[in-house]
Amino acid sequence: MKKPERIFLFLLPLLFTACLFFSSCSSGGAVKAEEYYSLGMAYYDMGKFDEAEKWLNRASAAKRTMTASEYQLGRIAYEAGRYADAVRHFERVLSKDPENIMALKAAAYARIKNGDLAKAEALYDRVLALVPESADDGFNYALVLYGLKKYDRCEDTLNRYPQALEETPASLLLLARAQKARNRVEAIDSYAKWLAANTGTANPQGLYEYAQVLESADHYARALEQYKAAITALASDTENLKKSQLLFERARLLLTADPENSEGITELKTAVTEGFSASAEIEDLMRDDRVSQENRDEIRKILDELLNKKEPGLPSNEEE
Numbered sequence: 001m002k003k004p005e006r007i008f009l010f011l012l013p014l015l016f017t018a019c020l021f022f023s024s025c026s027s028g029g030a031v032k033a034e035e036y037y038s039l040g041m042a043y044y045d046m047g048k049f050d051e052a053e054k055w056l057n058r059a060s061a062a063k064r065t066m067t068a069s070e071y072q073l074g075r076i077a078y079e080a081g082r083y084a085d086a087v088r089h090f091e092r093v094l095s096k097d098p099e100n101i102m103a104l105k106a107a108a109y110a111r112i113k114n115g116d117l118a119k120a121e122a123l124y125d126r127v128l129a130l131v132p133e134s135a136d137d138g139f140n141y142a143l144v145l146y147g148l149k150k151y152d153r154c155e156d157t158l159n160r161y162p163q164a165l166e167e168t169p170a171s172l173l174l175l176a177r178a179q180k181a182r183n184r185v186e187a188i189d190s191y192a193k194w195l196a197a198n199t200g201t202a203n204p205q206g207l208y209e210y211a212q213v214l215e216s217a218d219h220y221a222r223a224l225e226q227y228k229a230a231i232t233a234l235a236s237d238t239e240n241l242k243k244s245q246l247l248f249e250r251a252r253l254l255l256t257a258d259p260e261n262s263e264g265i266t267e268l269k270t271a272v273t274e275g276f277s278a279s280a281e282i283e284d285l286m287r288d289d290r291v292s293q294e295n296r297d298e299i300r301k302i303l304d305e306l307l308n309k310k311e312p313g314l315p316s317n318e319e320e
Contacts, residue, residue, distance in 0.1 A: 001044070002154055011299060032062075033058070033061070033062030033065045034059070034065055036062075036065070037056065037068060037069055038073065039074065040053070040059055041056075044072060044076065045074075049076045049079070052072070053073060054299060056073050057073065059274075066092075067093050067236075068184070068216040070090070070092045070093045071093050071103060071106070074087075074090040074103075074107075074110070076305075081098040082116040083113040086107075087110045087111060090103045090106045090110060091103075091107055099130055100116045101127065101130060104123050105123075107123050108120045108123035108140070111123060112143075112144065113190050117144050118150050120144045124137065124144060127141070135163065135168075135171075138157055138158070139168070139170070140158060142157040142178075145157060151178045151182050152182065155175060155179060155182070158174060169194055169197045169198040172190055172193050172197060173198075173203070173206055176190035176191040176194055176209070176213075178191035178202060180209060183216075187216060188213055188214065194210075195207075195210065204230045205238075205240065210248075211223045211225075211226035220253060220257040223253060224254065224257075225288060227249055227250040228250060228254075230246050231243060231247060231315075234246065235278060244271050244274040244275040245276065247267055247268075247274055248278075250267055251264050251268035251270075251271055252268075252281075252285050254267060255268070255285065255290075255295055255299075256285075256289075256290040258291040259290060263300075264295065265295055272302060272305075277306060279303060279306055279307060281304050282299060285298060285299060
């Protein structure tokens with residue numbers, strides 16, 4: 001235990017006794033509640049949340065310290081992952097103080113974590129009605145709208161904060177995604193601006209999405225560049241994005257947009273080597289009229305080899 005903590009714990013009983021003494025000598029319950037709150041926050045600052053909750057719950061019983069105590073209890077519940085409890089505490093604050101910006105934001109965060117995006121949207125409506133100039137809250141509101149698949153409102157909300165779009169890559173990426181979901185050609189420019197502003201760590205998911213948008217607009221050369229950039233940026237497979245899938249997407253585009261280029265077959269073989277095994281997608285590619293007959297024959301060989309692979313756990317021919 002660190003020395004300041006030892007000193008605090010040594011002095012705590014004396015502190016509490018003094019609090020009770022002065023409470024009885026002055027205004028009684030109100031002072032006592034304030035001391036309960038102070039003790040709760042002292043424990044909170046030390047990371048001792050169980051003790052903090054005990055004292056803050058006592059403080060919340062008094063009108064004078066109810067709002068502050070409920071808010072802090074909500075913060076503790078949120079940190080502990082008890083999002084339903086957090087919502088309950090924050091909304092108690094709002095029942096007494098409906099325009100409390102901090103409680104509105106905190107309740108919205110907790111609702112998002114709890115998966116209740118519709119109620120989070122309603123809370124952000126209230127926040128932005130009170131502080132319409134807040135770009136950060138506008139971005140969070142747009143995130144909720146995107147999660148609710150309200151892509152038009154998401155785009156409109158982001159466009160209300162042009163300075164944030166110029167300065168914040170995350171806002172540009174969200175705008176591009178909302179436009180992509182609506183099949184708007186403007187998504188190309190938004191992804192390009194995001195890429196230009198995103199000078200930090202590469203985002204393979206964003207690069208992949210950019211490639212898809214470019215391909216849908218027939219900008220094949222640029223799309224191939226972004227597929228390649230996404231492959232390079234992907235350090236390891238994620239739940240939503242795998243290197244083998246990216247390799248296949250690039251191979252598919254090479255084989256359909258540039259049939260005379262042998263690189264497509266090489267890329268397809270690499271995709272299968274890396275673990276791509278969606279035989280139906282490979283078969284669809286083989287049947288695509290844009291693919292040359294020579295490449296179809298090669299794709300057939302790759303598909304047959306994939307389908308003929310021995311499944312794990314089955315005996316080999318010698319063992320049979």
